Amino acid sequence: xxxxxxxxxxxxxxxxxxxxxxxxxxxxxxxxxxxxxxxxxxxxxxxxxxxxxxxxxxxxxxxxxxxxxxxxxxxxxxxxxxxxxxxxxxxxxxxxxxxxxxxxxxxxxxxxxxxxxxxxxxxxxxxxxxxxxxxxxxxxxxxxxxxxxxxxxxxxxxxxxxxxxxxxxxxxxxxxxxxxxxxxxxxxxxxxxxxxxxxxxxxxxxxxxxxxxxxxxxxxxxxxxxxxxxxxxxxxxxxxxxxxxxxxxxxxxxxxxxxxxxxxxxxxxxxxxxxxxxxxxxxxxxxxxxxxxxxxxxxxxxxxxxxxxxxxxxxxxxxxxxxxxxxxxxxxxxxxxxxxxxxxxxxxxxxxxxxxxxxxxxxxxxxxxxxxxxxxxxxxxxxxxxxxxxxxxxxx
Amino acid sequence: xxxxxxxxxxxxxxxxxxxxxxxxxxxxxxxxxxxxxxxxxxxxxxxxxxxxxxxxxxxxxxxxxxxxxxxxxxxxxxxxxxxxxxxxxxxxxxxxxxxxxxxxxxxxxxxxxxxxx
Ligand SMILES: Cc1cc2nc3c(=O)[nH]c(=O)nc-3n(C[C@H](O)[C@H](O)[C@H](O)COP(=O)(O)OP(=O)(O)OC[C@H]3O[C@@H](n4cnc5c(N)ncnc54)[C@H](O)[C@@H]3O)c2cc1C
Numbered sequence: 001x002x003x004x005x006x007x008x009x010x011x012x013x014x015x016x017x018x019x020x021x022x023x024x025x026x027x028x029x030x031x032x033x034x035x036x037x038x039x040x041x042x043x044x045x046x047x048x049x050x051x052x053x054x055x056x057x058x059x060x061x062x063x064x065x066x067x068x069x070x071x072x073x074x075x076x077x078x079x080x081x082x083x084x085x086x087x088x089x090x091x092x093x094x095x096x097x098x099x100x101x102x103x104x105x106x107x108x109x110x111x112x113x114x115x116x117x118x119x120x121x122x123x124x125x126x127x128x129x130x131x132x133x134x135x136x137x138x139x140x141x142x143x144x145x146x147x148x149x150x151x152x153x154x155x156x157x158x159x160x161x162x163x164x165x166x167x168x169x170x171x172x173x174x175x176x177x178x179x180x181x182x183x184x185x186x187x188x189x190x191x192x193x194x195x196x197x198x199x200x201x202x203x204x205x206x207x208x209x210x211x212x213x214x215x216x217x218x219x220x221x222x223x224x225x226x227x228x229x230x231x232x233x234x235x236x237x238x239x240x241x242x243x244x245x246x247x248x249x250x251x252x253x254x255x256x257x258x259x260x261x262x263x264x265x266x267x268x269x270x271x272x273x274x275x276x277x278x279x280x281x282x283x284x285x286x287x288x289x290x291x292x293x294x295x296x297x298x299x300x301x302x303x304x305x306x307x308x309x310x311x312x313x314x315x316x317x318x319x320x321x322x323x324x325x326x327x328x329x330x331x332x333x334x335x336x337x338x339x340x341x342x343x344x345x346x347x348x349x350x351x352x353x354x355x356x357x358x359x360x361x362x363x364x365x366x367x368x369x370x371x372x373x374x375x376x377x378x379x380x381x382x383x384x385x386x387x388x389x390x391x392x393x394x395x396x
Numbered sequence: 397x398x399x400x401x402x403x404x405x406x407x408x409x410x411x412x413x414x415x416x417x418x419x420x421x422x423x424x425x426x427x428x429x430x431x432x433x434x435x436x437x438x439x440x441x442x443x444x445x446x447x448x449x450x451x452x453x454x455x456x457x458x459x460x461x462x463x464x465x466x467x468x469x470x471x472x473x474x475x476x477x478x479x480x481x482x483x484x485x486x487x488x489x490x491x492x493x494x495x496x497x498x499x500x501x502x503x504x505x506x507x508x509x510x511x512x513x
Contacts, residue, residue: 030473070459074466354444375439378447385448386455393462 002035003332006103008083008093010040010068012314012392013109013303016321019394022075024329029075034332036075039095041082043068047388049166049314051135052173052350055142056180061132063385071392086272088296105298105328108284110266112165112304112312118262119155125239126259129173130165141256142180147189148255150177151244153234154196155262159277161201165304167209167311168349168359170260171217177258178224179353194221195232198248201309205230210366234259265305283307288363289340291324300324315347318391348380356380
């Protein structure tokens with residue numbers, strides 16, 4: 001009997017997993033012992049960080065979207081279908097089409113989604129770059145902006161110790177905004193205020209979710225005249241008066257509210273009964289070492305859907321994939337997983353339009369802020385426009 | 397004076413000094429400075445559009461490599477699995493939509509090459 005590996009979700013995590021698995025298990029595939037199937041609810045693949053560049057008129061958007069099939073090795077059977085039910089007892093996932101996909105091993109990689117409606121008024125009064133539609137809207141507003149105030153707010157999940165999508169993105173976009181307005185020659189007419197909530201994972205009353213970066217940010221922001229405010233946990237927004245209210249009892253007016261909205265796991269995960277996260281957020285309980293869903297021996301997960309404290313970022317997934325793939329291959333070959341994830345995250349942050357900052361950390365050690373450089377920015381550009389696709393294809 | 401400096405020097409500083417001394421004594425430091433200057437100039441003179449065009453070309457090559465590698469692996473597996481097709485078998489293969497898609501692509505590719513000759 002052929003062993004079936006089913007991957008749900010065709011984003012960064014699903015695609016990298018599928019191709020790396022196909023590479024690793026090629027001997028078994030050639031012998032007809034293994035079949036890899038991916039279902040995704042979309043036939044396109046989106047490079048999500050590209051939206052930041054769209055917001056600041058540095059890209060149109062189409063550059064970051066590709067046909068999902070074109071990114072998959074031929075050994076991966078790709079089906080466009082939306083998973084609507086996960087039955088971990090009987091080992092199948094049901095699609096919206098009615099098809100039941102049986103599996104021996106399941107990989108859940110459905111990412112997370114924006115849930116702006118969890119903060120009253122945010123949907124109507126706020127803007128974000130976490131989707132292409134949002135980024136395009138924001139780009140239009142920035143193009144029309146002549147003077148006033150841009151307020152940056154950040155939201156964290158209610159479940160403790162879990163980050164929002166891409167931890168560094170609010171800092172990146174604040175610095176990109178500063179450069180963008182400077183390029184346009186209107187920086188002096190616009191006030192930028194960066195705010196951070198009281199509770200952000202391990203840090204309280206800081207400006208970032210890890211202490212070393214939180215400590216140096218005031219100096220960096222001061223040097224570019226970005227005002228900053230700790231302990232501003234967004235509670236509600238009045239879109240009519242363009243006012244943001246915090247849980248701490250403050251209010252702040254804005255012309256544009258550039259926010260990191262609340263995020264939740266995909267609907268199918270939230271409804272699966274597998275999560276114990278607060279407020280129906282749906283994060284999957286994940287073994288931090290093996291990357292198995294806790295309590296399920298043949299179900300793995302990675303990427304934005306996990307409940308780990310590491311950043312929900314591509315630079316995390318790139319490292320998780322190698323562990324997960326080795327573990328599935330080892331289980332098939334020896335009967336037990338052999339690799340262990342150490343929480344490693346490697347990325348290059350876009351600190352302004354011309355500066356890239358390499359960053360790395362793991363479960364044990366926080367990010368150590370390093371100087372950004374022009375060369376770093378070029379590497380980041382190379383990743384955005386080319387290396388990402390090679391990485392997704394399992395070539396890197 | 398020099399004694400004070402000596403005592404304040406960390407082990408790392410001492411190691412750097414030893415290594416640099418060797419480079420200075422053997423004259424190789426000049427080459428390294430030249431190299432650093434070249435690298436630095438390259439970075440200085442490179443612009444975002446140049447990098448964009450370069451990475452576009454790299455992406456094209458990687459994509460072509462990925463498509464070709466996939467196709468070759470597939471063809472090898474299918475050829476190993478099946479007998480050499482008869483004339484009738486060839487026609488059956490031609491009836492397959494993917495074969496026709498690939499063939500049409502190859503013919504258009506040939507046409508594209510022809511247009512440049
Ligand atoms: C603006 C922005 C900037 C970022 N910057 C960086 C950065 O600088 N560096 C970095 O490393 N990361 C960055 N990230 C984060 C990175 O893009 C994400 O962490 C990554 O895309 C998550 O991958 P994923 O596969 O878990 O989820 P996704 O890429 O979101 O993929 C999820 C997939 O699952 C599919 N799906 C969902 N539900 C179902 C269902 N029911 N059935 C079938 N399919 C389903 C979706 O269609 C999608 O294809 C950024 C993200 C954003 C938005």
